[in-house]
Amino acid sequence: MTxxxxxxxxxxxxxxxxxxKDQRYLYASLIVxxxxxxxxxxxxxxxxxxxxxxxxxxxTVTFLAGLFFAAEFFLPVDWRSIFPKDDxxxxxxxxxxxxxxxxxxxxxxxxxxxxxxxxVRLHLRNVxxxxxxxxxxxxxxxxxxxMATFSIWNTLAEKxxxxxxxxxxxxxxxxxxxxxxxxxxxxxxxxxxxIFSAAYRAFRIRSVEASILMFTAMVVMIGVVPLGxxxxxxxxxxxxxxxxxxxxxxxxxxHSAGLPTIANWxxxxxxxxxxxxxxxxVGIGGLAMAIRLWLSLERGVT
Amino acid sequence: xxxxxxxQRMLSIDRRLLYLLLFVNIVAFLVAxxxxxxxxxxxxxxxxxxxxxxxxxxxxxxxxxxxxSTLAENQPQLEAVLNHLMRKGVRFTFIxxxxxxxxxxxxxxxxxxxxxxxxxxxxWAHFGFVPNLTVAIKGxxxxxxxxxxxxxxxxxxxxxxxxxxxxxxxxxxxVIDVTPSNTVPVWISYSPKELRILYCPTSVMAAxxxxxxxxxxxxxxxxxxxxxxxxxxxxxxxxxxxxxxxxISFSHVLIIIFILLGNFAxxxxxxxxxxxx
Numbered sequence: 001m002t003x004x005x006x007x008x009x010x011x012x013x014x015x016x017x018x019x020x021k022d023q024r025y026l027y028a029s030l031i032v033x034x035x036x037x038x039x040x041x042x043x044x045x046x047x048x049x050x051x052x053x054x055x056x057x058x059x060t061v062t063f064l065a066g067l068f069f070a071a072e073f074f075l076p077v078d079w080r081s082i083f084p085k086d087d088x089x090x091x092x093x094x095x096x097x098x099x100x101x102x103x104x105x106x107x108x109x110x111x112x113x114x115x116x117x118x119x120v121r122l123h124l125r126n127v128x129x130x131x132x133x134x135x136x137x138x139x140x141x142x143x144x145x146x147m148a149t150f151s152i153w154n155t156l157a158e159k160x161x162x163x164x165x166x167x168x169x170x171x172x173x174x175x176x177x178x179x180x181x182x183x184x185x186x187x188x189x190x191x192x193x194x195i196f197s198a199a200y201r202a203f204r205i206r207s208v209e210a211s212i213l214m215f216t217a218m219v220v221m222i223g224v225v226p227l228g229x230x231x232x233x234x235x236x237x238x239x240x241x242x243x244x245x246x247x248x249x250x251x252x253x254x255h256s257a258g259l260p261t262i263a264n265w266x267x268x269x270x271x272x273x274x275x276x277x278x279x280x281x282v283g284i285g286g287l288a289m290a291i292r293l294w295l296s297l298e299r300g301v302t
Numbered sequence: 303x304x305x306x307x308x309x310q311r312m313l314s315i316d317r318r319l320l321y322l323l324l325f326v327n328i329v330a331f332l333v334a335x336x337x338x339x340x341x342x343x344x345x346x347x348x349x350x351x352x353x354x355x356x357x358x359x360x361x362x363x364x365x366x367x368x369x370x371s372t373l374a375e376n377q378p379q380l381e382a383v384l385n386h387l388m389r390k391g392v393r394f395t396f397i398x399x400x401x402x403x404x405x406x407x408x409x410x411x412x413x414x415x416x417x418x419x420x421x422x423x424x425x426w427a428h429f430g431f432v433p434n435l436t437v438a439i440k441g442x443x444x445x446x447x448x449x450x451x452x453x454x455x456x457x458x459x460x461x462x463x464x465x466x467x468x469x470x471x472x473x474x475x476x477v478i479d480v481t482p483s484n485t486v487p488v489w490i491s492y493s494p495k496e497l498r499i500l501y502c503p504t505s506v507m508a509a510x511x512x513x514x515x516x517x518x519x520x521x522x523x524x525x526x527x528x529x530x531x532x533x534x535x536x537x538x539x540x541x542x543x544x545x546x547x548x549x550i551s552f553s554h555v556l557i558i559i560f561i562l563l564g565n566f567a568x569x570x571x572x573x574x575x576x577x578x579x
Contacts, residue, residue, distance in 0.1 A: 098441055098444060098448050158456075168572055180402075181406065198559070200315075275512060
């Protein structure tokens with residue numbers, strides 16, 4: 001008897017190849033329509049349900065959605081017994097990853113639309129009701145509409161769906177290359193000024209630990225930039241690169257004394273193990289959080 | 303009221319003066335014709351060696367996820383890497399999970415490739431923006447054309463000569479992640495194990511990546527603008543990395559000088575207060 005997994009793999013995720021093109025379109029349209037009706041039908045059902053019932057539905061859907069990805073990743077079903085020429089690392093759930101991926105992309109796109117709707121609604125209300133600083137909302141709305149218009153127009157022109165005119169090209173370039181990109185870069189570069197001011201005011205040698213930290217930071221700051229190499233190898237004349245195998249102790253010390261070598265040693269020998277320990281802790285924390293979310297144990301999920 | 307000592311005045315220096323000093327320092331060393339030779343760090347050398355191993359016609363995925371905010375670090379990296387890939391005759395495709403990067407990387411690649419005579423669609427392509435990297439990688443591992451569907455120009459993936467015969471991410475030889483975000487663990491976790499991963503982070507993200515470099519999960523790394531300068535040096539080209547690294551070098555010096563000055567003023571003020579008591 002054919003195992004259930006094989007039946008699922010062969011019949012659910014793919015429409016039979018024997019169907020004509022029109023029939024395939026019809027089936028696909030029916031599936032999409034059915035899913036749409038199901039989702040739309042779920043909303044009033046969820047609203048009529050008491051909170052406990054609603055929670056049960058959400059918990060079940062969350063669990064099944066998580067289970068799908070976990071099962072697809074971990075299941076070691078031998079796919080070759082069904083499709084001998086196919087990739088042996090796949091299992092019977094693997095073909096469903098693609099539709100799931102499409103669903104997630106659509107949800108992501110919906111979230112973008114929802115965010116845009118919320119932003120425009122909030123600022124339109126500010127302008128209509130003339131709330132405090134409503135002028136900024138006008139600027140935001142005008143900028144939003146202008147940028148969106150030129151961006152969509154330019155994208156359509158790139159796809160050759162509309163004609164690419166010099167007006168669109170120039171307009172998009174002024175808004176994107178010469179305004180958005182420059183403003184974004186300028187905003188981020190302000191951090192350097194705050195860091196400089198903060199380092200001057202706060203980086204104080206008040207303990208042994210602080211002294212070690214400051215000394216190490218200084219060595220790395222100079223060691224990783226070209227100035228470190230210039231000081232070590234050009235000004236001080238230290239030998240560059242690893243010492244020869246038969247070199248004496250003094251030669252080995254000289255080869256290791258360059259600021260870039262010390263900085264690299266700090267990064268690979270001191271920094272890497274500490275980072276690994278932190279990442280390990282974060283990873284375990286993330287796993288625990290993922291399990292809590294999957295099992296709807298986290299407060300505020302439902 | 304007692305007049306302030308010189309040390310107190312130093313400790314309460316107007317922050318606008320500090321901002322001005324840093325600004326002048328950056329601009330001066332950005333335009334100054336000083337060019338210092340960088341010492342090639344081992345991660346950059348490994349990065350270079352990995353690309354040198356590629357053969358003409360090999361396929362590389364460039365995950366470009368940076369926006370204008372980190373342009374100063376990621377742009378010189380990407381330009382240097384593209385130059386190397388084109389020199390090797392390698393085919394490459396772009397993907398972005400950062401909406402702004404879709405346009406930035408596409409426009410940058412168009413400029414760099416057209417200067418080198420690389421043809422869009424035949425030798426390189428851009429897949430555009432995808433909202434979720436994990437899902438996109440999992441999809442591309444199984445079926446790349448169905449996941450991506452069409453490129454930024456609206457051409458179906460199957461019709462792009464650069465992707466002739468490509469069914470999944472397994473047909474690629476390498477992934478290069480140019481990013482200020484923590485996307486490299488996603489590539490390590492979900493991409494095929496035989497795919498070599500190279501990483502171009504901003505300087506602030508590099509410290510975290512040394513663990514992956516140590517374990518061999520990342521084969522090489524270009525760290526920020528100074529990594530780009532080292533790479534340009536290896537390639538023998540003049541790009542944006544050198545002047546940017548120059549400005550960073552002397553900004554570091556300025557910061558160190560002022561940290562030392564701040565500490566000196568603090569110690570002198572303490573000494574003065576003890577003497578007064």
